[in-house]
Amino acid sequence: MSKRKAGRVGFVAASLLCLLSLALPYGYGKEIDRWLQDNGGNWYVQPGTLSAEGQQNPLAYALYRNRFLADTGIETSSDAEQTGKQLLEKTEALAEAGALSQQAAKQARSILAEPGAQTSSKIENGFVSATYWVADEEDGTSEVVRASWQEKTGLVTFYSVSTDKETANPAEGMEAYKKYLGVDTLTDWTRSSGTEQSQYSWSQAGQLYLFCQWENGRTTLGVSSRELEAAP
Known part of the structure; x- marks a missing residue:
C-alpha cells in the first residue's frame, strides 16, 4: 500500500x-x-x-x-373535560388519604362541575400540572383548582383550591399527606411552629419542604425539594 x-x-x-x-x-x-x-x-x-x-x-x-433540570415545558390550553376529570381524580385521592379536608374537597368538586372553565396543562421533566379556572363575570371573582403530580406514579406534589373557609386541622392534614406521598419513612422530619391555619415540615435527609395551609381564601398543600437555607 x-x-x-x-x-x-x-x-x-x-x-x-x-x-x-x-x-x-x-x-x-x-x-x-x-x-x-x-x-x-x-x-x-x-x-x-x-x-x-x-x-x-x-x-x-x-x-x-x-431541581437541577432546566424548565422547558410551556403551559398551554387543554381540553376542559379531560382536565376536569384529572383534577377530580387527584382531589378524591387526597381526600381519601386524609390530606385534603372534606370541606375543601367538596368545594373543589363544585368548581370542577362548573361549565365554561378556562383550563391549561403542562408536562415537564416527569411532572404534570393542570389548572381549572372559573370566572364569575357578575362580581368579578374567580375560583381555581390547580394541581401538579408525578407522571409516573400520579402522586400529587402540589394542590390548591379556592375555599371560603377551612376548619380542618392542618397538622393532621400534613401528616396524612406525608403518608400519601410515601415520605413518612424519612426519619428526621421536623415541624415549624406554624399556626392554626398553616403547618410546615422539613426533612434534611430528603431535602424536602412540606406544607399544608389555608390562606387568603385558598387551601394549599405541597412538597418541594429545597436546601435547608432555602426553606422558609
Whole structure:
C-alpha cells in the first residue's frame, strides 16, 4: 500500500473514531436518563448533597433531581373535560388519604362541575400540572383548582383550591399527606411552629419542604425539594 493511500485510510479511520466518540456521550446520556427514571433511588449522588436515606426514597430523589433540570415545558390550553376529570381524580385521592379536608374537597368538586372553565396543562421533566379556572363575570371573582403530580406514579406534589373557609386541622392534614406521598419513612422530619391555619415540615435527609395551609381564601398543600437555607 502506498504511503498516500495508507494516509487516507488512517485519516478516515481517525474521523470515524472521532464521530463515534462524539456520539457515545449522547447515547450514554439517554441510557442514563432512562435508567434514572426506573431506578432513581439507587443512583449515586455526590457526598454532601442528598443523603443516602433520601436517595432511597423514590419521590424525594425525583424531586431532588428535578431541581437541577432546566424548565422547558410551556403551559398551554387543554381540553376542559379531560382536565376536569384529572383534577377530580387527584382531589378524591387526597381526600381519601386524609390530606385534603372534606370541606375543601367538596368545594373543589363544585368548581370542577362548573361549565365554561378556562383550563391549561403542562408536562415537564416527569411532572404534570393542570389548572381549572372559573370566572364569575357578575362580581368579578374567580375560583381555581390547580394541581401538579408525578407522571409516573400520579402522586400529587402540589394542590390548591379556592375555599371560603377551612376548619380542618392542618397538622393532621400534613401528616396524612406525608403518608400519601410515601415520605413518612424519612426519619428526621421536623415541624415549624406554624399556626392554626398553616403547618410546615422539613426533612434534611430528603431535602424536602412540606406544607399544608389555608390562606387568603385558598387551601394549599405541597412538597418541594429545597436546601435547608432555602426553606422558609
